[in-house]
Amino acid sequence: MSAVTPIVEPGITNGTANAGLRGLLRRPLAVAALIVLAVIVVACVLAPVLTPYQPLSQNLNAVMQLPSAKHILGTDTLGRDVYTRILFGGRPALLGALEAMVVFGVIGIILGLIAGYSRDAVDRVISVFVDLLMSLPGIVVMFAVLALFNNNLGAAMVTLGLFSSGGLVRVVRAATKATREELYVAAARVSGLGSMRILLRHIAPKLVGPIVIQVSLFAGIALVVQSGLGFLNLGVVAPAPSWGGMVGEASQVISQSPWLLVPSGGIIGITVLALGIIGDAVRDINAETKSRSGGITRKRALAPKATAATAPADGDALLVVDGLRIAFDTPRGESEVVHGISFSVRRGELIGLVGESGSGKTVTALSLLGLLPPNAAITSNRTVFDGREFTSLSKEELHQLRGAGIGLISQEPMVALDPSFTVGQQLREVIRAHGGISRADAHRKAISLLEDVRLPEPESVARRYPHELSGGMAQRVVIALSLAGEPKLLLADEPTTALDVTVQAEILDLLRALRDERGMAILLVTHDLGVVADFCERAVVMQHGRIVESKDIDQLFGAPEHEYTRALIAATPSLIDLTDVEAQNVEVASNAR
Numbered sequence: 001m002s003a004v005t006p007i008v009e010p011g012i013t014n015g016t017a018n019a020g021l022r023g024l025l026r027r028p029l030a031v032a033a034l035i036v037l038a039v040i041v042v043a044c045v046l047a048p049v050l051t052p053y054q055p056l057s058q059n060l061n062a063v064m065q066l067p068s069a070k071h072i073l074g075t076d077t078l079g080r081d082v083y084t085r086i087l088f089g090g091r092p093a094l095l096g097a098l099e100a101m102v103v104f105g106v107i108g109i110i111l112g113l114i115a116g117y118s119r120d121a122v123d124r125v126i127s128v129f130v131d132l133l134m135s136l137p138g139i140v141v142m143f144a145v146l147a148l149f150n151n152n153l154g155a156a157m158v159t160l161g162l163f164s165s166g167g168l169v170r171v172v173r174a175a176t177k178a179t180r181e182e183l184y185v186a187a188a189r190v191s192g193l194g195s196m197r198i199l200l201r202h203i204a205p206k207l208v209g210p211i212v213i214q215v216s217l218f219a220g221i222a223l224v225v226q227s228g229l230g231f232l233n234l235g236v237v238a239p240a241p242s243w244g245g246m247v248g249e250a251s252q253v254i255s256q257s258p259w260l261l262v263p264s265g266g267i268i269g270i271t272v273l274a275l276g277i278i279g280d281a282v283r284d285i286n287a288e289t290k291s292r293s294g295g296i297t298r299k300r301a302l303a304p305k306a307t308a309a310t311a312p313a314d315g316d317a318l319l320v321v322d323g324l325r326i327a328f329d330t331p332r333g334e335s336e337v338v339h340g341i342s343f344s345v346r347r348g349e350l351i352g353l354v355g356e357s358g359s360g361k362t363v364t365a366l367s368l369l370g371l372l373p374p375n376a377a378i379t380s381n382r383t384v385f386d387g388r389e390f391t392s393l394s395k396e397e398l399h400q401l402r403g404a405g406i407g408l409i410s411q412e413p414m415v416a417l418d419p420s421f422t423v424g425q426q427l428r429e430v431i432r433a434h435g436g437i438s439r440a441d442a443h444r445k446a447i448s449l450l451e452d453v454r455l456p457e458p459e460s461v462a463r464r465y466p467h468e469l470s471g472g473m474a475q476r477v478v479i480a481l482s483l484a485g486e487p488k489l490l491l492a493d494e495p496t497t498a499l500d501v502t503v504q505a506e507i508l509d510l511l512r513a514l515r516d517e518r519g520m521a522i523l524l525v526t527h528d529l530g531v532v533a534d535f536c537e538r539a540v541v542m543q544h545g546r547i548v549e550s551k552d553i554d555q556l557f558g559a560p561e562h563e564y565t566r567a568l569i570a571a572t573p574s575l576i577d578l579t580d581v582e583a584q585n586v587e588v589a590s591n592a593r
């Protein structure tokens, strides 16, 4: 066991220090906690000018007095002014907590950043060091240090900070690992920026939220430990004032003067509470920032607008989208990006939604799952999935649909995996969320899903953290996660964009094989006509938020009608030969008829 294990937040912030401070100032409770903390710190620092008494001066004629105008918090067993002793006693308490916090923060942040950013050997060495720190009984070591260093409180607090820093190293390491996989970090690396600059400029600011949470929570813990030492008359030795020592003295005379426990215990409680409130507020701000930037928020429902689009016939369609419009509320006003599109997906069909960047493919797909950010307004005449009209579904039903009826594979597999949990833990969590089964059954199903997505050594993969996977493996894990709810429709948003060419082909082969085995439909969102030609049976072509053409693949490539489709084909050189062949096929077929 480590000295103190801070609470590990799996979330990773995208917030900046400024946004965090603004968020704090918008929360009255957090502002009150900040003010209380500031007043306590300033009062302790300015103690000599805020009180006419000395902390050690005794008056045996006025012992254990209740608060009065002369002694606003009363006097103790030796007639010393309690208010004065609290002010002076706060100095070692706050200084000790600060020392522990600095050591905790510096070691946690530096080692976490280095471990998270470097690969292999350095990461492994730091991880072993952290494991070692966390396995040693830090509190016992702290007592040994006190004995060794002649009751030196500073040395004890440094020891506490060091032995508690393992948890922070892990949090920062996981957050750094996730952030370093972001596309913009890769781009910065490719553009020749040095590691130190990338770490300080691109990664460290993203970690401010989790670090502030951990450090503020630890500060409270350090203060309690420091007070505990004072209570045991260690570190700050009587008659010198310390908050813990004052609690100890008050508890000895609790039957004669119960009041004495109030100011000494109260100041510790108030300070720890203020630190806790600040930590909680930062955690809330962090979660809000994350959900805003991650866009995992339910869509804003509006009344459907009339549309000129023709409603597709349901027939044996699994999904029917009729007159879908998507608009974003932006600082420049409302901007409609999808203008009343209609299309359908048949059961078990491999269908492509294709178009250039910005044509509205992704927002169309995400709108089906309610995954657009809150500034999106979605309207449609009708959206029917598996015979059920979306607008008739309650929040809970729509939530169940996500993952169960419709699965999602995102562009960036690493973004879809939580860096703080192993593959097995994440799979088990999703499996158990879908069907209340036992842990052991969930584990068996997780392994079988990993086998289904053709991952070798599934047991070993299940034990790994996301950062221990290659891009192709991570995408297979994401596919396994999306299969956990046995969806009827899989939305695959550019599932191969982040992968190299050979892995891309393997992932597409896997998706095709899974469709054959499970009979689910796959809606592939892509800008790559080559992928569409290779994978899909039918394609819907989008341009500027409108569908310009929707056809079976042979027809689309053989006889493209719209000039935009022709331009897209012409811009994909590998397809030009294919279209010649397809054109001949279409011609032969029509001659035969």
Ligand SMILES: Nc1ncnc2c1ncn2[C@@H]1O[C@H](COP(=O)(O)OP(=O)(O)OP(=O)(O)O)[C@@H](O)[C@H]1O
Pocket (backbone or CB within 6 Å): 328, 329, 330, 337, 355, 356, 357, 358, 359, 360, 361, 362, 363, 364, 373, 375, 527
């Ligand atoms: N949160 C948002 N706020 C405002 N506009 C947005 C938001 N998200 C997307 N858009 C706009 O919606 C339009 C369609 O975006 P979408 O991501 O669907 O394009 P896409 O066809 O998938 O392109 P890409 O392949 O580059 O992702 C774009 O003009 C984009 O700027």
